[in-house]
Amino acid sequence: MMPVEVGPQARWPARSAMSRELRQLKTLEEARRILWEALPARLREGRFGARPAAISEAGGLVLDEDVVCPADLPPFDRSIMDGFAVRAEDTFGASEGLPAYLKLAGEVVMGEEPTVSLSHQQAAAIPTGGMLPAGADAVVMVEHTQPWGEDTVEVLRPVAPGENVVRRGDDVRAGEVILAAGHRLRPQDVSALAGLGIAEVMVRRARVGVLSTGSELVPHTAEAAPGQIRDMNGPALQAAVRSHGGEPLDLGIVSDDEEAIRSALKRGLAEADLVLVSGGTSVGIEDVIHDIIDSLGEPGVLVHGLAVKPGKPVIIGLVGEVPIFGMPGHPTSCLIIFRELVAEILQTACPERAARPQAVTARLTRNFASQAGREEFVPVLLEEGEGGWTATPLLGPSALISTLVRANGLIRIPAVAEGIYTGDEVEVEPL
Amino acid sequence: MMPVEVGPQARWPARSAMSRELRQLKTLEEARRILWEALPARLREGRFGARPAAISEAGGLVLDEDVVCPADLPPFDRSIMDGFAVRAEDTFGASEGLPAYLKLAGEVVMGEEPTVSLSHQQAAAIPTGGMLPAGADAVVMVEHTQPWGEDTVEVLRPVAPGENVVRRGDDVRAGEVILAAGHRLRPQDVSALAGLGIAEVMVRRARVGVLSTGSELVPHTAEAAPGQIRDMNGPALQAAVRSHGGEPLDLGIVSDDEEAIRSALKRGLAEADLVLVSGGTSVGIEDVIHDIIDSLGEPGVLVHGLAVKPGKPVIIGLVGEVPIFGMPGHPTSCLIIFRELVAEILQTACPERAARPQAVTARLTRNFASQAGREEFVPVLLEEGEGGWTATPLLGPSALISTLVRANGLIRIPAVAEGIYTGDEVEVEPL
Numbered sequence: 001m002m003p004v005e006v007g008p009q010a011r012w013p014a015r016s017a018m019s020r021e022l023r024q025l026k027t028l029e030e031a032r033r034i035l036w037e038a039l040p041a042r043l044r045e046g047r048f049g050a051r052p053a054a055i056s057e058a059g060g061l062v063l064d065e066d067v068v069c070p071a072d073l074p075p076f077d078r079s080i081m082d083g084f085a086v087r088a089e090d091t092f093g094a095s096e097g098l099p100a101y102l103k104l105a106g107e108v109v110m111g112e113e114p115t116v117s118l119s120h121q122q123a124a125a126i127p128t129g130g131m132l133p134a135g136a137d138a139v140v141m142v143e144h145t146q147p148w149g150e151d152t153v154e155v156l157r158p159v160a161p162g163e164n165v166v167r168r169g170d171d172v173r174a175g176e177v178i179l180a181a182g183h184r185l186r187p188q189d190v191s192a193l194a195g196l197g198i199a200e201v202m203v204r205r206a207r208v209g210v211l212s213t214g215s216e217l218v219p220h221t222a223e224a225a226p227g228q229i230r231d232m233n234g235p236a237l238q239a240a241v242r243s244h245g246g247e248p249l250d251l252g253i254v255s256d257d258e259e260a261i262r263s264a265l266k267r268g269l270a271e272a273d274l275v276l277v278s279g280g281t282s283v284g285i286e287d288v289i290h291d292i293i294d295s296l297g298e299p300g301v302l303v304h305g306l307a308v309k310p311g312k313p314v315i316i317g318l319v320g321e322v323p324i325f326g327m328p329g330h331p332t333s334c335l336i337i338f339r340e341l342v343a344e345i346l347q348t349a350c351p352e353r354a355a356r357p358q359a360v361t362a363r364l365t366r367n368f369a370s371q372a373g374r375e376e377f378v379p380v381l382l383e384e385g386e387g388g389w390t391a392t393p394l395l396g397p398s399a400l401i402s403t404l405v406r407a408n409g410l411i412r413i414p415a416v417a418e419g420i421y422t423g424d425e426v427e428v429e430p431l
Numbered sequence: 432m433m434p435v436e437v438g439p440q441a442r443w444p445a446r447s448a449m450s451r452e453l454r455q456l457k458t459l460e461e462a463r464r465i466l467w468e469a470l471p472a473r474l475r476e477g478r479f480g481a482r483p484a485a486i487s488e489a490g491g492l493v494l495d496e497d498v499v500c501p502a503d504l505p506p507f508d509r510s511i512m513d514g515f516a517v518r519a520e521d522t523f524g525a526s527e528g529l530p531a532y533l534k535l536a537g538e539v540v541m542g543e544e545p546t547v548s549l550s551h552q553q554a555a556a557i558p559t560g561g562m563l564p565a566g567a568d569a570v571v572m573v574e575h576t577q578p579w580g581e582d583t584v585e586v587l588r589p590v591a592p593g594e595n596v597v598r599r600g601d602d603v604r605a606g607e608v609i610l611a612a613g614h615r616l617r618p619q620d621v622s623a624l625a626g627l628g629i630a631e632v633m634v635r636r637a638r639v640g641v642l643s644t645g646s647e648l649v650p651h652t653a654e655a656a657p658g659q660i661r662d663m664n665g666p667a668l669q670a671a672v673r674s675h676g677g678e679p680l681d682l683g684i685v686s687d688d689e690e691a692i693r694s695a696l697k698r699g700l701a702e703a704d705l706v707l708v709s710g711g712t713s714v715g716i717e718d719v720i721h722d723i724i725d726s727l728g729e730p731g732v733l734v735h736g737l738a739v740k741p742g743k744p745v746i747i748g749l750v751g752e753v754p755i756f757g758m759p760g761h762p763t764s765c766l767i768i769f770r771e772l773v774a775e776i777l778q779t780a781c782p783e784r785a786a787r788p789q790a791v792t793a794r795l796t797r798n799f800a801s802q803a804g805r806e807e808f809v810p811v812l813l814e815e816g817e818g819g820w821t822a823t824p825l826l827g828p829s830a831l832i833s834t835l836v837r838a839n840g841l842i843r844i845p846a847v848a849e850g851i852y853t854g855d856e857v858e859v860e861p862l
Contacts, residue, residue, distance in 0.1 A: 055651070059670030073832050076657055111647035113657035129647065131657055172832050179836055186862065187674060187769075191667030191762045192835040194651035195660075216542035216560065220486070220625035226507055226544035226562055229626075236622030239490030243618060250487075331622045338618075401504050401603050404623040405610055431617060 025307040027415065028340060028375055031316060034302050039345070040321045046348035048206040048273045055193045058185050060245070061203040067179040069196060072169035077132035079108075081164040084123040084145060084153055085136035088161040099146070099154035108133055123153050132165060139164035172196075206346050208241045209268030209275040210234055211251035213261055213285065214329065219253060232331045233278035240338050241276075244346035251275075256285060262292050269296065269322050274345065278327040278334050279313060286313050289326045293317035307374040307415065311337055332395070332403050336377045336410070357430045360409070362389035364426055369419040379407035382428050391428050407431060456738040458846065459771060459806055462747060465733050470776070471752045477779035479637040479704045486624045489616050491676070492634040498610040500627060503600035508563035510539075512595040515554040515576060515584055516567035519592040530577070530585035539564055554584050563596060570595035603627075637777050639672040640699030640706040641665055642682035644692055644716065645760065650684060663762045664709035671769050672707075675777040682706075687716060693723050700727065700753050705776065709758040709765050710744060717744050720757045724748035738805040738846065742768055763826070763834050767808045767841070788861045791840070793820035795857055800850040810838035813859050822859050838862060 026034065036044065050064035079085065086102060094100035102123035106116030108130040116124045118135030126132070126139060138159040146154040172178055178196070179189055185203075193201065212234040220230045231253050238248035249272045254260040261277070268275035279285045286304075294300035297319040304326075306314045310333030315326030325342055327334045362382060370376045380391040391411060394403045409428035413420060420426060457465065467475065481495035510516065517533060525531035533554035537547030539561040547555045549566030557563070557570060569590040577585040603609055609627070610620055616634075624632065643665040651661040662684050669679035680703045685691040692708070699706035710716045717735075725731035728750040735757075737745045741764030746757030756773055758765045793813060801807045811822040822842060825834045840859035844851060851857060 056666045056669055057673075059674055069832075075655070111656075111659050129660070171830060178832065185670075187667045187671035188763070188766050188835040188838065188862070190670040191663040191766065192832045194666040195663040195762065195832050195835075197651060197653075197655065197661050199652040220628060221630040222628075224506070224628065225542075228542050229560070230628050232622040232626040235487045235625040236618045238487050239616075239621040240618035242488075243490055331626065332619070335619050335622065399602060401500075401609065401623045401626050404619040404626075407619065431619070 025305040025312065025374070026303050028306060028308050028311070031303045031306055031314075031341065032344070035316050035323070035341070038299065038302055038318050039323065042321070043273070043323070043345060044348065046204065048204045050202040050204055051207070052200050053203045053205070054200055055185075055190050055198065058201055058203055059187055059190050061185055061205055063179055063181050063183045063185065064202040064204045066177045066181050067193065067198060067201060069172045069174055069176045069178050070198070071174050071196075073171045073173075073196065074166055074168055077136075077168055078166050079126045079128060079130045079132060079139040079164060080166055081139050081141045082128050083126060083142045083164065084140045084155070085118065085126040085130075085132055086123045086138055086140055086155065086159065087118060087120060087136060088138040088159050088163065090121055090123075091138070091140060091155050091158040094155045094158045096156045099148075099156050100158075101148060102153050102155060104151045104153055106133075123155070137161045137165070206241075206244075206246035206274060207249050207272045208237075208246045208346070209249045209251045209272035210237045210241065211261075211264050211268060211275065211277040212253045213256060213277060213279055213289070214253070215255040215257075217253045217255075233327065233329070233334045236331060236335055237276050237278065237327070237338060240335060240343075241346070244343050246274075246346045251277075256288075258288055258292065261289065262296070265292060265296060265324065268324075269319055273322065274342070275322060275324045276327055276338070276342065277324065279329045286315065286326065290315055293319065293324050293326070306337075308340075309371065309374055309376040311340075311374075314341070316341070331400065332379055332407070335404075336379075339410075340377070359427045359429050360389050362391040362409075362426055362428045363387070364420055364422055364424045365390050365392045367419060367421050368393045368413075370413045370417055372418045373415055375415045376413040378411050378413065379403055379431075380409045380411055380428060381406050382409035382430065389428070391426055456736040456743065456805070457734050459737060459739050459742070462734045462737055462745075462772065463775070466747050466754070466772070469730060469733055469749050470754065473752070474704070474754070474776060475779065477635065479635045481633040482636055482638070483631050484634045484636070485631055486616075486621050486629065489632055489634055490618055490621050492616055492636055494610055494612050494614045494616065495633040495635045497608045497612050498624065498629065498632060500603045500605055500607045500609050501629065502605050502627075504603040504627065505597055505599055505601065508567075508599055509597050510557045510559060510561045510563060510570040510595060511597055512570050512572045513559050514557060514573040514595065515571045515586070516549065516557045516561075516563055517554045517569055517571055517586065517590065518549060518551060518567060519569040519590050519594065521552055522569070522571060522586050522589040525586045525589050527587045530579075530587050531589075532579060533584050533586060535582045535584055537564075554586070568592045568596070637672075637677035637705060638680050638703045639668075639677045639777070640680045640682045640703035641668045641672065642692075642695050642699060642706065642708040643684045644687060644708060644710055644720070645684070646686040646688075648684045648686075664758065664760065664765045667762060667766055668707050668709065668758070668769060671766060671774075672777070675774050677705075677777045687719075689719055689723065692720065693727070696723060696727060696755065700750055700755075704753065705773070706753060706755045707758055707769070707773065708755065710760045717746065717757065721746055724750065724755050724757070737768075739771075740802065740805055740807040742771075745772070747772070762831065763810055763838070766835075767810075770841075771808070790858045790860050791820050792856055793822040793840075793859045794818070795851055795853055795855045796821050796823045798850060798852050799824045799844075801844045801848055803849045804846055806846045807844040809842050809844060810834055810862075811840045811842055811859060812837050813840035813861065820859070822857055 091100050105122040107125035108114045110127050114133035116133050144157040148154045212231045216229050217231045241248040251264045301317045303316040317324040379394050411426045522531050536553040538556035539545045541558050545564035547564050575588040579585045643662045647660050648662045649659050672679040682695045732748045734747040748755040810825050842857045
């Protein structure tokens with residue numbers, strides 16, 4: 001074979017095609033097993049790096065810490081009725097026929113510490129939620145009172161000590177664990193945290209570094225000159241990470257330059273829980289990424305190449321405690337591999353995002369050839385007609401954007417099959 | 432009854448208790464019907480105000496516009512193989528025994544417009560994804576070639592015109608609608624938009640103004656002086672809005688001041704699709720909010736007061752096309768009313784958030800008295816034991832924070848019941 005020098009490919013040290021072919025492809029199932037056995041227990045259990053989050057934005061996230069009540073709640077004895085704060089004993093025996101006459105000593109203003117304190121035979125007007133003044137131990141509802149002159153109130157019914165009052169600490173006591181580590185925050189928990197004045201909590205949230213490589217790539221926000229391609233996998237993987245409850249860390253686009261890739265991956269390893277690097281189209285880029293991952297730390301590359309279409313270029317590595325995935329450059333393949341391999345890890349931290357829609361049984365509208373010996377995932381257009389659901393395979397050499405936007409289902413062809421035929425019943429997972 | 436002057440309540444013009452009692456309470460069902468009949472069609476269908484969103488953050492949102500392909504895709508004829516760009520006719524009849532000999536005219540570099548153009552009997556090295564040079568109409572795979580001297584390539588198999596090439600516009604043509612208004616963006620759609628260089632799209636996203644009123648309130652991030660209360664409903668409603676796919680607009684906290692409330696609500700009406708105002712604990716605040724809503728525009732207040740516990744203080748209004756909800760001040764009540772009344776509107780824009788978890792049948796662990804004549808929602812602690820599920824009602828005068836964090840279920844007591852008893856089977860909706 002001619003050693004053709006074609007564009008940037010020539011930059012990579014050549015490995016023989018033979019050495020690449022000898023590499024043993026793993027099935028998806030084998031790859032998953034190898035990955036999960038190597039994963040640190042922390043990640044297997046979804047305990048991603050804890051990060052602080054403002055409670056107003058922490059709804060739906062998982063606590064990484066027990067949250068302890070910082071102070072007694074309520075912080076003071078409080079009235080639960082509009083009425084008059086009293087000493088209960090001053091009302092004992094009171095009735096409509098024989099009211100207790102209590103001198104008005106003042107009033108409690110909402111939102112202020114009472115300036116009044118009660119002696120025997122005194123009362124103070126108090127609103128719902130008002131702080132009980134010193135000396136008072138109960139509240140008489142306004143409906144059970146009558147004014148008597150300018151500065152006296154008639155109490156028409158007795159109250160027991162503590163009646164119509166919530167005591168300091170009755171709700172939650174200082175030091176009590178109110179929300180445990182591992183709990184997912186609901187709006188009502190946010191409400192409680194706000195009430196306790198806890199503005200920030202430590203939450204578990206997978207931060208996923210997303211790197212795109214390829215000298216041909218420009219950011220999707222830029223003009224693509226002829227021969228250049230806008231980066232699609234970066235924004236798509238970021239969206240996929242978000243849709244699984246993770247937080248993307250944009251590592252940008254680097255050209256096919258070993259040092260640039262290494263340095264971006266190092267940043268990812270330092271700042272993220274998981275790193276995704278999608279390869280460009282250059283020949284040899286896979287091997288370069290393989291070697292960089294191996295050189296960055298133990299155990300390095302765990303799997304290189306899946307017996308899955310798409311998946312042959314996939315690399316699964318682990319550097320220290322951070323998994324790195326070399327993703328296919330082809331946008332559809334990249335998202336299928338994310339779905340089949342990466343999503344699962346993020347879902348351990350966010351299990352309610354794990355539910356996949358129920359598969360639909362459909363009839364294939366045309367033949368689709370598949371290579372025996374590897375499992376294949378095929379994006380399809382799922383349509384409901386009079387005769388039930390139909391599935392039309394969408395992949396084709398020209399169908400890049402159109403496959404992405406038209407595909408609303410995925411079918412899996414097992415490794416033993418050599419293809420599927422028009423009219424075959426297939427199980428389609430809606431996308 | 433004595434006209435007690437208690438704290439800030441006194442600031443409000445008094446309405447007689449009678450006029451408040453005469454107000455006709457609506458059942459939840461009646462209120463829903465009145466609300467939905469009055470809602471503009473736009474909101475009934477989830478078409479909330481369209482806003483621009485960067486595609487990298489638009490995953491999961493609904494398009495408000497058809498997205499049209501701005502240019503042919505691919506934008507140029509492109510090779511799908513590593514090999515040599517040729518004129519197909521120059522290879523006709525080529526075989527291993529009788530190769531076609533083509534002069535190397537140059538090479539196509541990835542990411543660059545070709546500088547070479549082909550004449551008859553010429554070829555140019557081209558990488559996968561490379562732009563076809565002028566004059567070429569097919570690509571011969573490198574495996575079907577041999578070098579011959581310094582500047583010539585042997586072609587061992589013929590190619591047809593268009594072979595191994597994707598033509599400009601084969602994937603999507605300029606002007607084609609690739610994603611229709613109403614479509615919810617998936618990661619693969621983000622990928623496609625990035626590929627097309629569409630960095631921003633118009634999406635439907637409910638912006639919900641959230642206002643807390645009450646002179647006793649301070650922000651949850653502030654120290655609460657004695658007699659002050661940290662705002663819980665603001666952060667909780669914001670979290671609830673987010674959990675239903677909306678975008679909260681924080682209208683802050685205002686004291687019990689009519690002008691301050693009016694001005695904050697006006698801002699909400701101008702900037703949001705929906706406004707939530709949670710009332711403080713002051714007597715009369717409901718009537719003040721009622722009057723402000725009525726004064727802000729037609730049709731004004733639609734419902735004031737629900738025959739639902741909690742829900743008596745609820746106000747449902749519509750000013751122009753913007754619904755305003757007066758929410759209960761009590762944090763648990765506020766979230767229950769959000770769930771029963773407001774969530775539904777947001778869900779029309781975000782139906783996949785609408786799925787509620789399956790109800791659980793449980794046995795009540797203690798008696799719970801309820802007032803006949805109004806429906807009641809009761810937060811419970813749902814626990815699984817040896818004898819099946821049990822439900823323990825959690826409401827109590829002191830149980831503010833503890834109810835919020837402990838409640839993991841909600842039971843509904845119909846208006847006809849006067850209570851439920853220990854051992855009763857109840858349907859519990861998990862929270």
